Each structure stands twice: as C-alpha cells, then as structure tokens.
Amino acid sequence: MGVTTIKEEITIKFAGDSGDGMQLTGTLFTENTAIKGMDLATFPDFPAEIRAPIGTLAGVSGFQLHFGSRIIYTPGDDYDVLVAMNAAALKTNLGRLKKGGTIIANTDGFDKKNLRLAKFEDGAQSPLEDDTLEGYDVFKIDITKLTRACLVDTSLGTKEKDRCKNMFVLGFLYWRYSRDLDPTIQYLKTKFKSKPEILKANIMVLKAGYHYGETTETFSNQVEVKSAPLAKGVYRSIMGNQALVLGLVTAAQKSGLPLFYGSYPITPASDILHGLARHKNFNVKTYQAEDEIAAVCAAIGAAYGGNLAVTGTSGPGLALKGEGIGLAVMLELPLVIVDVQRGGPSTGLPTKTEQSDLLQAVYGRNGECPLPVISISSPVDAFYTAIEACRIAVEHMVPVILLSDGYIANGSEPWKFPKAADLPAIEAKFAKERTGNGEHFLPYRRDERHVREWALPGTRGLAHRIGGLEKEAETGEVSYDPPNHEYMVKIREAKVARIAEHIPEQKILNGPEEGDLLVLGWGSTCGVIESVTRDLVSHGHKVAHVQLRYINPFPRNLGDILNNFKKILIPEINNGQLSKVIKSTYLKPVEQYNKIQGIPITKAELKAQILQVLKAN
Amino acid sequence: MTKPLTINPLKAKDFATDQDVRWCPGCGDYSILKQVQSVFAELGLDKDEVVVISGIGCSSRFPYYTETYGMHSIHGRAPAFVSGLKMANPDLDVWMVTGDGDGLAIGGNHMMHILRRNFNVNIMLFNNQIYGLTKGQYSPTSEEYKKTKSSPYGSLDHPINPIAFALGCDASYVARSMDRDPKHLKAMLHRSHKHKGAAFLEIYQNCNIFNDGAFFEFTDKATKADRALFVEHGQPLIFGKDQEMGIRLNGLQPEIVNLKHGLFTEDDLWIHDERDIHKANILARFSEISGLPRPFGVIYAIDRPTYEEVAFAQLDDVKSVKGEGNLDQLLAGNMNWEIK
Ligand code: SF4
Numbered sequence: 001m002g003v004t005t006i007k008e009e010i011t012i013k014f015a016g017d018s019g020d021g022m023q024l025t026g027t028l029f030t031e032n033t034a035i036k037g038m039d040l041a042t043f044p045d046f047p048a049e050i051r052a053p054i055g056t057l058a059g060v061s062g063f064q065l066h067f068g069s070r071i072i073y074t075p076g077d078d079y080d081v082l083v084a085m086n087a088a089a090l091k092t093n094l095g096r097l098k099k100g101g102t103i104i105a106n107t108d109g110f111d112k113k114n115l116r117l118a119k120f121e122d123g124a125q126s127p128l129e130d131d132t133l134e135g136y137d138v139f140k141i142d143i144t145k146l147t148r149a150c151l152v153d154t155s156l157g158t159k160e161k162d163r164c165k166n167m168f169v170l171g172f173l174y175w176r177y178s179r180d181l182d183p184t185i186q187y188l189k190t191k192f193k194s195k196p197e198i199l200k201a202n203i204m205v206l207k208a209g210y211h212y213g214e215t216t217e218t219f220s221n222q223v224e225v226k227s228a229p230l231a232k233g234v235y236r237s238i239m240g241n242q243a244l245v246l247g248l249v250t251a252a253q254k255s256g257l258p259l260f261y262g263s264y265p266i267t268p269a270s271d272i273l274h275g276l277a278r279h280k281n282f283n284v285k286t287y288q289a290e291d292e293i294a295a296v297c298a299a300i301g302a303a304y305g306g307n308l309a310v311t312g313t314s315g316p317g318l319a320l321k322g323e324g325i326g327l328a329v330m331l332e333l334p335l336v337i338v339d340v341q342r343g344g345p346s347t348g349l350p351t352k353t354e355q356s357d358l359l360q361a362v363y364g365r366n367g368e369c370p371l372p373v374i375s376i377s378s379p380v381d382a383f384y385t386a387i388e389a390c391r392i393a394v395e396h397m398v399p400v401i402l403l404s405d406g407y408i409a410n411g412s413e414p415w416k417f418p419k420a421a422d423l424p425a426i427e428a429k430f431a432k433e434r435t436g437n438g439e440h441f442l443p444y445r446r447d448e449r450h451v452r453e454w455a456l457p458g459t460r461g462l463a464h465r466i467g468g469l470e471k472e473a474e475t476g477e478v479s480y481d482p483p484n485h486e487y488m489v490k491i492r493e494a495k496v497a498r499i500a501e502h503i504p505e506q507k508i509l510n511g512p513e514e515g516d517l518l519v520l521g522w523g524s525t526c527g528v529i530e531s532v533t534r535d536l537v538s539h540g541h542k543v544a545h546v547q548l549r550y551i552n553p554f555p556r557n558l559g560d561i562l563n564n565f566k567k568i569l570i571p572e573i574n575n576g577q578l579s580k581v582i583k584s585t586y587l588k589p590v591e592q593y594n595k596i597q598g599i600p601i602t603k604a605e606l607k608a609q610i611l612q613v614l615k616a617n
Numbered sequence: 618m619t620k621p622l623t624i625n626p627l628k629a630k631d632f633a634t635d636q637d638v639r640w641c642p643g644c645g646d647y648s649i650l651k652q653v654q655s656v657f658a659e660l661g662l663d664k665d666e667v668v669v670i671s672g673i674g675c676s677s678r679f680p681y682y683t684e685t686y687g688m689h690s691i692h693g694r695a696p697a698f699v700s701g702l703k704m705a706n707p708d709l710d711v712w713m714v715t716g717d718g719d720g721l722a723i724g725g726n727h728m729m730h731i732l733r734r735n736f737n738v739n740i741m742l743f744n745n746q747i748y749g750l751t752k753g754q755y756s757p758t759s760e761e762y763k764k765t766k767s768s769p770y771g772s773l774d775h776p777i778n779p780i781a782f783a784l785g786c787d788a789s790y791v792a793r794s795m796d797r798d799p800k801h802l803k804a805m806l807h808r809s810h811k812h813k814g815a816a817f818l819e820i821y822q823n824c825n826i827f828n829d830g831a832f833f834e835f836t837d838k839a840t841k842a843d844r845a846l847f848v849e850h851g852q853p854l855i856f857g858k859d860q861e862m863g864i865r866l867n868g869l870q871p872e873i874v875n876l877k878h879g880l881f882t883e884d885d886l887w888i889h890d891e892r893d894i895h896k897a898n899i900l901a902r903f904s905e906i907s908g909l910p911r912p913f914g915v916i917y918a919i920d921r922p923t924y925e926e927v928a929f930a931q932l933d934d935v936k937s938v939k940g941e942g943n944l945d946q947l948l949a950g951n952m953n954w955e956i957k
Contacts, residue, residue, distance in 0.1 A: 301701025467689025
C-alpha cells in the first residue's frame, strides 16, 4: 500500500470532447469535495459551437475545480492535474498544467484519427509516446477498453457502454483523493431511476475505476485534502446565474410583488430565463419576448402595472434596450436590467467573459440619463446583489442596471444559504386611491429622497398620463418650458445621487486603512484580487483591497478611502473602464491593469503587476 | 372585466383632459378622438380601469387627451408595453393607439407578435399613408411612386396591406373603419371592445396637411357608395348608391355583378362570414384588384384564448401540481452538506 500525502490545495482540469461528460464528472467530483468540507471554486469552459465535430480542438469542453483546506477565492490559475480524454483536450490545456503536474490520459483518445483531428502533424507520434510530456507525471490508461471490459456481460450497446467512460475517470480520481463513492452512487440512483440497466452499468464502472487505482497502484500514493475552516452551517453549491435567479425570486417574495421577467435568449444570460421559468409556483411570470427591445418594454409595462419587473440580457442586448431604459428613467418606474457581460464589441466573444459594458451601463443612453449601476462580484454574491438591485429599484422608483459576467454566471462555489426569514423585506409603496373631489393627483410629486409615488392603473382617482416627453415638475404634464427641463434633468440626477445615502459605506475587504497601494476592483475580479492581496498583506505589504458593488452612485466614503493610499491600481477585464470613471469622478491618477483576452486574470499575473507598481514607488 | 360605474355614468366630455389638443386643425384625429370618448361613455367605462397606450407619431398623442390612465411610450413599441401591462394586470381595459409608421414600420415586429399572442387589447391603427409628425415622408402604406419630401422622384417601396398583414399574423379580429363615418367608427369601436383578444382596427384617417384626400373616394358623398363596401356578418356583399351592386365569388375570384339586370339576385352573392379565414384573405386583397370597392367593417373575428388567460392558467396549474412555492426549500436546493 502506498502512503497518503496531505495537500493544502489542488486544481484539477477535466477536459474532453463535448460528448465525454466532463461537465458532469467535474460537477460530481465538486459535490463530493464540498461534502468533505473543503472550500472550492469552479469554472466550466464550454466550446463556442453547440455541436463542434467530435475530437476537434473546437469541441473540447472543460471543467476546472480548485479545492483546498484553506479558503479558496478563485478556480485557480494553473492545474495540478489534467484529465485529458483525447488528444485535442491535451493540446488545448497542456499550456496551463503546472511543471511536474499530473496527466491522466485516455489512450484510446490518442489514436491516429484523434491526432489528426487535434491537428498534430501528419505522421507525428502520439504525445503520449514521444518526449512532449517529459517532466510530467503521466498516467496512460485505456479507459475505453477498460470500461467496455467491465461491461462485457451487460446487454448494453457499445455506444451506451462508452458513455460510462467518465464514471471510470471519476472512480479513479475518488481513489486517488481518498473519497467515498456513496454520494455519487446516490446521485446516479436518482438520475437513472427508470433505467436500471444504465444505473447498474454506471455504478459498476465507477467502482471499477476506483478499484483500478487501488489494485494497480498507478499512483504511488493517495492524496488527501483536509476540510477548510468554513463557517459552521448548512451549505449548498451554487452557480452565478442560478444565484441570480434565487435572488430575484427572493426579492419578489420579500416585496410581496409578483415577479415579471421579460427576456430574449442570449448567451450567457439565457440560464436566468430558464431558471425563472421553472418557478411559476412562486408567482414568477417569465415572458420570452420577440426581441430585446420588446423584452425591456414589456418589463416596463409590467412595472407600470405593479409587478417587480426585470429584464435580462448581455452586452448587445443592452445596446438594443437603451431607448426603453431611457423611457423608464423618464417614467421613474422601478425596473432591474441584468447584463451578464461577455466579450464585445458587436457579437464579440459570446461564450467568453469580459467587463466591458460598464461605460455602456453608466452612460450608454441618449440625453442626460443617469441610473444606478451595481455589480456582482462572485457566484454567491449574485444572490445578494440581485436582491439589492430590486430594493433600490422599488424603493427609489428607478431603473437599475445589475452587472454580472460570464465568469460569474457559470462559476460555482459553496454557499451557506440564508433562512428566508432572516432576509430584510423590500418596501413597495403604492399611491393610495382618492375618492371625492380632493386636490388633483400629482404623479411627479416627490418625497425627501426625490422619489415619486408608484400609482397603478386601476387605482381609483389617480388617472394620469405618463410618457417619454419631458414632464412638468409635479403634474407630469408635457412641458417644453426651458427652465423646467433643466430642473427635471437635475432632479433626476439628484434622485440617483441621493441613493448614496441609502447604501452602506464602502468597506475595505482586507488590508490596512491607509498604505502604499489600494487595489480597487469590481465584478468578477474579486476572487483573484482578494487572494493576491491577502497573500501580500500577510507578507507585510501595505496593500489593501476594495471591491465595489455600487458603481453609480459610488459609496459616499469612497473618495476618502482613495485619498488614504499613495497609489491606486484598478485591474479589469476590459480596456480601463472603471479607471475612466474613477479618474473623472475623483480627479485622481490611477494605475491600470487590463487583460482583454476573454479569460480571467490569474493570481500570478496580478501579483506580478502589484509588485511592479509597489516597486516603482 | 371593467366595472361599470353605478352612479353618475360618465359623459363623453368627462373623458376629455384639460390639455390643449395639438393636432392640426381639420386633422382626422379629432373625429376619432371624439368617437372614442363617446364610445367610452356609451360603454359606461370607469376611467380608472382604462389605460390608453401609444407609441410615437401624430396619432400617439392620443393618451394625453383621454381622461384615463395613459402612457405615451416610444416609437413602435406600444404593443410590448401593453403586453407587459396585461401580464401584470389582466383586468385593465387597454386601448392601444398607433399609426401606419409606428405600427407597421418601426413597430411592425411588435405588432405581429401582439396579434399572434392575442392579448386582450383594442388596437386602433390610424392609417393616413404618410408620416405627419416628421413632416411628410412616405410611410409603409403609401402608394408606390408617391412624391414626398424624402422621395422627390417617387417612392420605390411597395406598400403593405394592413388588413392582410394582420390576418397573416393570425389576428383573432381584423376590422376597418374611417374617420369620416362617425356612426360606423363608433359601431366598430363597440365591436372591438366586445371582442376578447387583440382587436385590430384599421382606421383610415385624413392628414389634411401632408396627404389630404388620400381616402376621399371612400369618404366623399359623391363616390362613397360606389367605392366603399360595408360588410356585415351573415349579409350579402352589396354596395352602390341604390344598393344595386353585389359581389359574388366565381371560384376564388371576386366579381362585381349588377342586381338590376335580372341576371343575378342576392342569392348569388357572397355572404359575409366573419369566421371564414379564406374569405377574409380575399376581402383583404380587394384593395389590390382594380374596380373592386374597399371593404369596411369586421373582416374577420374568431374566438381564441387570450395570452393572459393561458399565462395565468399555467401559473395556477403549476401551483396546483407543485404547491405554493416555499422560499426556504428553494434556497436550500436538493443537495446540502453541513460544516460542523
Ligand atoms: S400632420 Fe397630419 S396627421 Fe399630423 S396632426 Fe397634422 S393633419 Fe393630423
């Protein structure tokens, strides 16, 4: 028997053809990891094409998992372990495997045909046979053959047998990482309840993979990662889009309003529509509109009628919704616009992540058209920030743009989910009916926060007209009066600015109150900034991390925080959009770190950048 | 749906706002506004239950002049606002005002979808075959080679046929009327309101500034009887000053026949059937066959479930199968673990 090595953290990349079931393998391994009490973060990496040809580089589907006995902030930079089901999977992922890392290769996926499809040179030797993989720990297993052999006595066809291959990999990894098979067996039992033959086969192959590790002692030893110091409590695993769905449903329940979600399918936001469509028993109305414009306009119609109205999209869709959002600003109705950002401009990189809609969100409409913009910084945070977007919209009678991105949408992490009763209520106040011949209803009369009343059609005595033409203060009638227009522009701006008094002050996530460098982040860069700055702080650097949720208005104390540091560094997955806003708002010089490759910033990259900025002191 | 007021039923003038009406003097919109206000009164509508929603254009100023709830929205998108509002509150009595540009150019897509979805709404499309608010460019319903500011040598666009368009979108109700026949217009507004579903009513409207007289042949005393055909369910298609002309179907071809010559009687004529989509399609194309009169009235009307009906029924169905949603269960999901 080998010995068991204890490790603090491990990153595994599962890679194979779209049909190899790597997403499921990754997800099941993740669940198994979570149950053991480790902290983790995951990120899937789907091919851009829906059905890319089998075996090709374009068809590689990946799932990255980073887990550890310490708090995990990102899905990891480079992998310790690469599972490569075929030659294409190896080729696309080898670059990010750590020196000396482990490769588990399915030899059957490296035959002549697979090599050709993966664009290895004609007549080239398999990389498993030549010196390509020198210095790595390579385990060559004919997973296809072993799986078929294990199922030889079943009545399944070859295709069905081959579909169990991923269970062999999973079983093998479970042995390697000293895991129990039970949770996965339970999962399979539910999944294949009505297909006993397939269920049996999957369990047989899972166990075969496990025993293969045990009996062949392929790895000289087993590896164990201890549980992480996570807060006590009950957890689940959650993806960003899923958390956003739960946040919207929760906001609806907490405000007592039915949820209306108008949307047009667009990557990577469609899963929000799919998710909400399943929750009709929560009074959720999903409406798949004819286009992006109709989606936002229908949502405004629903808001006018008293629903908690939300529309969701990605960058190109936000551009189309611009005019409708402008109307919502004029009508001063509550509306949440979710933008799950992706690479742009134009169609850009639909399946890749980017933070390049910030300026569009803040400024991208005709006229003076301010609205609150808030951003999500992790999959779990999507839940809380979605609720916050709804709160601001409803309590301040304003459209709110909620920024997520592809990295958050598809990433997952463990979540110590709250009790519904512990979440605060959202107060929706409607104008009250009027009977008799009292004074005329003034739809644009404002309270001390500059907020007008929500007056629903059907309410007795409140009949009034609203529209996109400039309105007279208080009465809301059409007005072309010059001073009135200026007043209304200013009051709409002041209304949004005043929200700063109703949001929390900005906190420093980690690091000192003042020092050499403030790393200012927003959105999905949170994990990598947190991880790197914690490391640097623990090594005595005077570096702090501030992660913005509120981008418009900024938290009221942000300027003071910025003043307490010698330098400010803003890392973004764009060409410097928050940097522009910070510079123009606070007239402060900032250092930028921009990576615009459709992929997240790695810890190594950020750390190098920070050290360089510090050195230039 | 709409609760009639038991006391003090409102009069037409109670549906007028205190806003100055800004249409050009002599514009056909005035007549339509007047008929709508009196129909609201005749129907005994409660102004707090009525919502008038429009897009952009001359006609779309309409909500400002009706003392009800109203929204003057953005160009072409009124159907989308209506759809969302109906999903929030299906009990409201919603009237949508649009024009040939608003409803068939920039908003053609949304018009198509509100018709096929069949939200319960009264759609009034004011067709004046011109862009009025932007001062006189050709519209999607303008005739070919029309000379306008944007087409000094004649427009090249083939016009759209609004009735055929609506039928093509599977509208459950398609009708046509005109600004200059108040009685007919009121009758059509009543019918639209009675129809459950998206009621598409095209209203010929004279723009006396940029396209004066576009429909005079149908509205002028001298020519109206010969050029306008008023269809009624179950009645033969008859027109002419002395009701001497009829239309019969020869196979799929409509033909004008003279009832005075003794060759044909009413029994030979086409009997209008609102529920016959094939005949409705032929009626819709009368405007394209030279010599045939222009049909007015309810061209097509059938019963079809409204979108909001099925949407709310589905909510109830899901609730009855899954039970009222439990937020704690939803947040917990189906796979948990505990850190002790
Ligand atoms: S431009 Fe034509 S349609 Fe517009 S208000 Fe004047 S007359 Fe009426």
